[in-house]
Amino acid sequence: MFNYLTRRVLLGLLTLLLITFVVYALIRHMPGTPLTLDQANMDPSKMLSPAEIERMNKQYGLDKPWYEAYFVWLSNVVRGDLGKSIPQNNRPVVRLILDRMPATLVLSVTSLVLTYLLSIPIGLWATVRSGTFAERSVSTILYMLYSLPAFVAALYLQLLFYSKLGWLPLFGMMSDNYETLSTAGRAWDIFQHALLPIVCFTYGSLAYYSRFIRANMQEVIRQDFIRTAKAKGVPGWSVIWHHAFRNTLIPLVTLIGLTLPSLLSGAVILEQIFAWPGMGRLFFEAIGQRDYDTVMGLVLMFSALTLLGQLLADVLYAVVDPRVSYQ
Amino acid sequence: MSTVDPTQQTEILNAGPPSGGFWSETWRNFRRRKLAMIALGFVIVLCLIALFAPVIVGTKPIVCKFKGRIYFPCMGYYVRSWENPVLRNARLPHHYPTRLKQLDPESWAIYPLVYQDPYWRVRADEWPGQPENPWGVRGAPNRWNWFGTDQQGFDVFAQMVHGTQIAMSVGFVSMSIAAVIGITIGALAGYFGGWIDMVLSRLIELVMCIPSLVLILALVAIMDNISNLHLMAVIGITSWTSIARLARAEFLKLKQMEFVTAARAIGASGPRIIFLHVLRNALAPVLVPITFGVAAAILIESGLSYLGFGASPPNPSWGTLLKMGRSAIEQMWWLIFFPGLAIFLTVLAYNLIGEGLQEATDPRLRQSAH
Numbered sequence: 001m002f003n004y005l006t007r008r009v010l011l012g013l014l015t016l017l018l019i020t021f022v023v024y025a026l027i028r029h030m031p032g033t034p035l036t037l038d039q040a041n042m043d044p045s046k047m048l049s050p051a052e053i054e055r056m057n058k059q060y061g062l063d064k065p066w067y068e069a070y071f072v073w074l075s076n077v078v079r080g081d082l083g084k085s086i087p088q089n090n091r092p093v094v095r096l097i098l099d100r101m102p103a104t105l106v107l108s109v110t111s112l113v114l115t116y117l118l119s120i121p122i123g124l125w126a127t128v129r130s131g132t133f134a135e136r137s138v139s140t141i142l143y144m145l146y147s148l149p150a151f152v153a154a155l156y157l158q159l160l161f162y163s164k165l166g167w168l169p170l171f172g173m174m175s176d177n178y179e180t181l182s183t184a185g186r187a188w189d190i191f192q193h194a195l196l197p198i199v200c201f202t203y204g205s206l207a208y209y210s211r212f213i214r215a216n217m218q219e220v221i222r223q224d225f226i227r228t229a230k231a232k233g234v235p236g237w238s239v240i241w242h243h244a245f246r247n248t249l250i251p252l253v254t255l256i257g258l259t260l261p262s263l264l265s266g267a268v269i270l271e272q273i274f275a276w277p278g279m280g281r282l283f284f285e286a287i288g289q290r291d292y293d294t295v296m297g298l299v300l301m302f303s304a305l306t307l308l309g310q311l312l313a314d315v316l317y318a319v320v321d322p323r324v325s326y327q
Numbered sequence: 328m329s330t331v332d333p334t335q336q337t338e339i340l341n342a343g344p345p346s347g348g349f350w351s352e353t354w355r356n357f358r359r360r361k362l363a364m365i366a367l368g369f370v371i372v373l374c375l376i377a378l379f380a381p382v383i384v385g386t387k388p389i390v391c392k393f394k395g396r397i398y399f400p401c402m403g404y405y406v407r408s409w410e411n412p413v414l415r416n417a418r419l420p421h422h423y424p425t426r427l428k429q430l431d432p433e434s435w436a437i438y439p440l441v442y443q444d445p446y447w448r449v450r451a452d453e454w455p456g457q458p459e460n461p462w463g464v465r466g467a468p469n470r471w472n473w474f475g476t477d478q479q480g481f482d483v484f485a486q487m488v489h490g491t492q493i494a495m496s497v498g499f500v501s502m503s504i505a506a507v508i509g510i511t512i513g514a515l516a517g518y519f520g521g522w523i524d525m526v527l528s529r530l531i532e533l534v535m536c537i538p539s540l541v542l543i544l545a546l547v548a549i550m551d552n553i554s555n556l557h558l559m560a561v562i563g564i565t566s567w568t569s570i571a572r573l574a575r576a577e578f579l580k581l582k583q584m585e586f587v588t589a590a591r592a593i594g595a596s597g598p599r600i601i602f603l604h605v606l607r608n609a610l611a612p613v614l615v616p617i618t619f620g621v622a623a624a625i626l627i628e629s630g631l632s633y634l635g636f637g638a639s640p641p642n643p644s645w646g647t648l649l650k651m652g653r654s655a656i657e658q659m660w661w662l663i664f665f666p667g668l669a670i671f672l673t674v675l676a677y678n679l680i681g682e683g684l685q686e687a688t689d690p691r692l693r694q695s696a697h
Contacts, residue, residue: 018533026545147675149626151633152667155653159664163657170656268540269630273653284634287544295541303536 001318001325008314012307019303020296021070027287027295028066034086034290035062060086073296082300083293085286093297096282101264103173104271104278106194108263111201119206123213124240127221139214146207151269154200158273161196169193171275197274201267205259212255216248223247253320257313261305353611356687363683366676373673377491380404384441384485386449388423391436401439404489421447424454443472445489445643448480464658475661477651483661486643487669493644494673497559497628498621504563505624506570506617513574514601514609518582528575535568543627547636555642558631562624569616577609611688618681622674629670645670 035056057063061072076083082093122138129135161168169175173193174186181189220226221244229243230236264279271280279298286294318324357363381404382389389401393414400423403410410420419426424442427434442454451459457471459480466476466483474483516527534542546561547553581587582605590604631637632646633653645666652662 015529015532015536018529019536022533023537023541023545026542026549030545030548144675147622147678148671149629149674151630152649152670155649155656155663155667158656159660163660269633272634283538283540287541287548299538299541302538306536 005311005315008311012311015307016300016303017074020074020300023299024070024073024292024296025066027290027292028069030290032290033057033062034292035060073293077300082297085291085294087289087291088294093293096294097279097297097301100277100279100282103276104264104280106190107197107201107276107278110194110198111205112259112263114198114202115205115209119209119213120245122206122210123217124245126210126214127217127244128236128240130218139211142207142210145203146211148203150200150204150267151273153203154196154270154273157196157199168196171273173277197270197276200270200274209255213248213252216251217244220244220247250317250321253316254313257309257311257316260309260312261302264301264305349608349611353684353687357683360683360686363679366679366683369672369676370680373491373676374495376488377495380489380492382439384443384445384482384488385439386423386442386444386447386453387420388427388436388438391423391427391434393417393419393427393434394431395433421450422453425452441473441484443482443485445481445485446641448476449482464655466659466661468661474665475659477648477659477662478655483648483665486648487645487666490643490645490648490666491669493555493642494625494628494669496555497562498625498677500556500559501562501566501624502617502620504560505567505620506613508564509567509570509616510574510606510613512567513571513576513613514578514606516571517575517578518597518601518605520579524575527571531568531571531575534565539565539627543631544636547631553636558628558637562627566620566623566627570613570620573616574609574613577612578605581605581608611684615681615685615688618677618684622677622681625670625673625677629666 035053054063061069064072073083084090084092085096088096122142126135126139158170162170169192171193173190175181175189175193178186178189217240221240226239226244229239234243268280268284270276271278272284275281282294283298285291286298376383381387381401385401385404387400387403387410388398390397390399392398396413398411398414400410400414400419403420414420417426417430419430423436424438427436442457443449443460448460448462449457451457460466460472460476460482461469462476462480463478466472466480468475472482472484474487476482477486512527512531516524516531542565543561546565547558550557578601587600587604590600595604628637629644629646629649632644633650635650637644637646648662648666649670652659652666655662
């Protein structure tokens with residue numbers, strides 16, 4: 001196991017190195033630099049003179065060719081410094097990311113918990129009631145939801161709950177008068193704002209997980225040991241819960257590992273639609289502003305989480321299934 | 328030892344329907360699934376709509392006779408220069424129904440089913456009896472503008488019909504690119520194994536781990552003047568990983584089969600075995616991620632158009648309509664409802680086809696179906 005882990009971690013580090021190198025090359029080749037793009041938004045009187053730009057280029061190390069700059073960035077990262085965001089007044093990238101993290105976590109953690117809480121009962125119910133009219137209609141609806149793109153759903157929900165009914169706010173995370181509200185009022189305010197984004201984050205994975213659980217259950221309940229359990233008189237719910245469902249946990253557990261990166265990555269288009277101040281939006285803004293260090297910080301985090309998630313899935317697989325071992 | 332009576336043997340052989348090849352078997356299994364067949368029909372209809380968009384809705388005649396010659400002005404919707412310069416020099420565009428008769432009383436023309444245009448606002452008296460297009464909040468769906476009009480008074484139905492072209496072609500072209508890259512890399516990795524597999528697997532992992540939006544946005548920004556074709560290429564070269572992984576797994580499995588050994592024994596060359604013998608058997612399972620990929624490509628295209636990184640503005644796209652709708656969400660619901668529905672149905676159809684294919688090619692499910 002130890003050897004396996006070491007090999008995986010070393011390979012992961014190599015992949016990480018390659019990813020950051022490729023992404024750094026790509027973003028440095030996009031036209032414009034943080035300085036020139038920032039300038040375009042300012043009024044002409046504040047435009048930097050060429051000499052000034054040259055001085056600042058030197059100061060920020062933008063005058064170096066990209067491969068040299070990459071190694072400067074890399075050596076800083078190894079020393080624990082993710083750099084500063086030039087367009088955001090030189091704020092450290094770590095601070096920027098930490099500022100945006102709670103907003104994304106509110107959505108992703110709630111949606112993950114909801115997904116598991118709802119999809120397991122739905123999946124089990126669909127197995128027990130397999131073939132009935134109610135099950136078939138629920139499964140069809142879930143399949144349609146699975147195919148409904150989240151950003152279309154988001155726009156439809158906004159249309160219904162904001163324009164038509166006027167029940168929920170259109171975007172943002174809190175109202176303008178947030179500061180004046182009581183604690184309960186603040187919680188209610190955030191809840192109102194978060195409701196639609198959470199629904200959009202949840203329904204797709206809910207549909208996917210319920211179908212996944214149902215498909216696995218369907219395979220398991222055909223096995224001999226289920227027939228044995230039924231034959232010796234184990235009550236129906238116990239057969240489903242203790243005998244069948246336990247045996248579908250293995251693929252489910254590995255799925256947890258693979259959802260790890262999505263907890264922090266946010267969703268660019270959804271966050272854009274709801275103007276939600278999360279990681280996805282930060283990422284989109286950073287690309288638009290050619291904010292190299294922020295983009296690199298986020299990419300580093302996402303890809304490290306993705307690799308870690310894959311590793312976690314494989315390790316969990318060995319933990320829950322004693323037949324699997326990595327020798 | 329029992330011997331089988333020859334007549335009985337033929338009886339056994341004739342018992343079932345004649346077993347066809349792999350593809351006819353797959354098709355037979357696929358055809359049994361009603362929803363998948365409906366979805367396939369829907370996609371075919373969409374392809375026809377995309378192909379014949381200028382015949383369905385447009386302001387240029389499909390065919391007309393002008394000063395003794397036959398022209399096909401609607402071809403101008405495909406490529407601008409295909410609308411004969413003679414017609415453009417006669418200042419006919421925008422005014423076909425009225426000016427054609429003015430300039431040549433002998434002329435005749437056959438018009439598209441709906442007289443509307445995705446690129447300009449139809450004015451009053453362009454078409455006898457048709458009022459000018461309303462714009463902005465007054466452009467709700469009506470008798471003349473079935474799906475309403477946008478901020479500038481362009482017809483939404485016309486934009487959606489012409490936007491089908493980009494949605495369909497993005498799906499097909501980008502997935503063809505992805506399929507070629509994915510199958511090649513997967514085939515090489517799976518067939519040769521060893522260090523080639525090691526290197527190519529790292530490459531697959533690398534592309535999988537880079538957030539696809541970084542890759543797409545960076546590539547889109549690097550080629551600053553983006554056309555639809557660029558967009559398709561970018562989507563294609565960022566979404567081949569799942570195809571490559573599946574192709575690799577299939578090749579790993581198939582290269583150990585007897586027919587490959589047999590082919591090698593008769594001296595077939597490597598490429599011949601890969602492309603002629605193995606690929607043919609691996610293609611049906613690989614079609615599954617390709618079909619799902621088409622749905623994903625359509626989503627990426629509309630998402631990029633929504634973010635404002637799609638094809639350049641005059642080209643109608645479902646995602647661009649959504650973007651316009653989002654900025655006027657309080658009044659102009661029709662700008663969101665219809666394009667959203669189109670995206671949803673198209674993605675649903677491709678997912679259903681993909682699922683049907685998956686079930687039709689999966690040997691485990693195939694046996695249980697019998």
